[in-house]
Amino acid sequence: ISPEIRAFCAEHDPVLLGTGAAVLRGGVDLYGIDMTLDLVERLRDRHPRLGCLWSLIEIVGSSPEYADQLRAEVARRGLGASWLFTPPQKIFYPVYELVDLLVRPTLSDGDALSIREALSLGLPVLASDSAPRPEETIVFRSRDQENYEQRARQTLQQLESVRQRLAHRPADSAVQAEVDLLRVALEGDPSG
Numbered sequence: 001i002s003p004e005i006r007a008f009c010a011e012h013d014p015v016l017l018g019t020g021a022a023v024l025r026g027g028v029d030l031y032g033i034d035m036t037l038d039l040v041e042r043l044r045d046r047h048p049r050l051g052c053l054w055s056l057i058e059i060v061g062s063s064p065e066y067a068d069q070l071r072a073e074v075a076r077r078g079l080g081a082s083w084l085f086t087p088p089q090k091i092f093y094p095v096y097e098l099v100d101l102l103v104r105p106t107l108s109d110g111d112a113l114s115i116r117e118a119l120s121l122g123l124p125v126l127a128s129d130s131a132p133r134p135e136e137t138i139v140f141r142s143r144d145q146e147n148y149e150q151r152a153r154q155t156l157q158q159l160e161s162v163r164q165r166l167a168h169r170p171a172d173s174a175v176q177a178e179v180d181l182l183r184v185a186l187e188g189d190p191s192g
Contacts, residue, residue: 001098004086006098008051008084009098009099011049012051012082014050014101015050015051015098016051016101016103017052017095017099017101017103018031018052018053018103018104018105019057019092019104019114020032020033020054020056020104021056021057021059021062022056022062022067023063024066025107030106031106032107033054034070034073036054037079037083039152040082041077041079042149043152043153046153047156050082051082051083054083054084054085055087055089056086056087070085092114096117096118101152101155102114102118102124102125102126103125103127103152104125104127105127105142105148106127106130106131106142107130107142108130109131111131111132115127115133115134119136119169122166122167125137126148127139127140128141128142128143128148129141136165136166136169138151138154138155139151
C-alpha cells in the first residue's frame with residue numbers, strides 16, 4: 001500500500017472505499033462515482049473528517065475525458081482534501097483493513113469480487129441492488145441518491161454493530177464448494 005493511501009486513511013474518519021472505472025453507459029455513470037461524490041458532499045455535515053478513497057480502474061470503455069471531468073468536479077466542490085483517486089493496487093485486500101465501508105453504487109453489476117473479499121475480511125459493504133448481492137451486503141436502490149445517502153448514514157451510525165455481525169458470519173470457501181460439486185458429479189447426489 002502506498003504511503004499516500006496510508007496517510008489519507010490515517011487523516012480521515014470514516015473512510016469510504018470505492019473501485020470502478022470512469023465509464024458512461026447511456027450517459028449514466030456505470031460505477032456510480034458521481035453518486036459517491038454527492039454522497040461525500042452530503043455526509044460531511046455529520047462526518048467532517050470523512051474521506052473517500054476511489055481506486056480508478058481502466059477497462060474497455062473507460063473514458064479519460066470523463067475521468068478528467070470527475071477530477072475537476074472534486075476540485076469544483078472543494079472535496080480535494082476528502083477524496084483521493086488512486087490507480088488500481090496490485091494487492092488490494094490490505095486496503096480493506098484501513099477503511100470503514102466499501103461502497104459499490106453500480107448501475108449494473110455481476111458478482112463483484114470486491115464485495116465478497118470485503119465481507120470475508122469483516123468490512124461492511126453498501127451496494128446498489130443492481131445485481132444479486134451476498135446476504136450481508138447492505139443494499140440501496142440503484143441510482144437512487146436519497147436511498148444511497150439514507151443507507152450510508154444508517155450504516156455509519158451503526159458501524160460497530162455491523163462489523164460485529166460480520167465477524168460472526170461463517171467463512172465462505174469457494175474451494176470447498178468446488179470440491180463438493182465435483183464430489184456430487186463423480187459420486188452422484190447422496191440425497192437421492
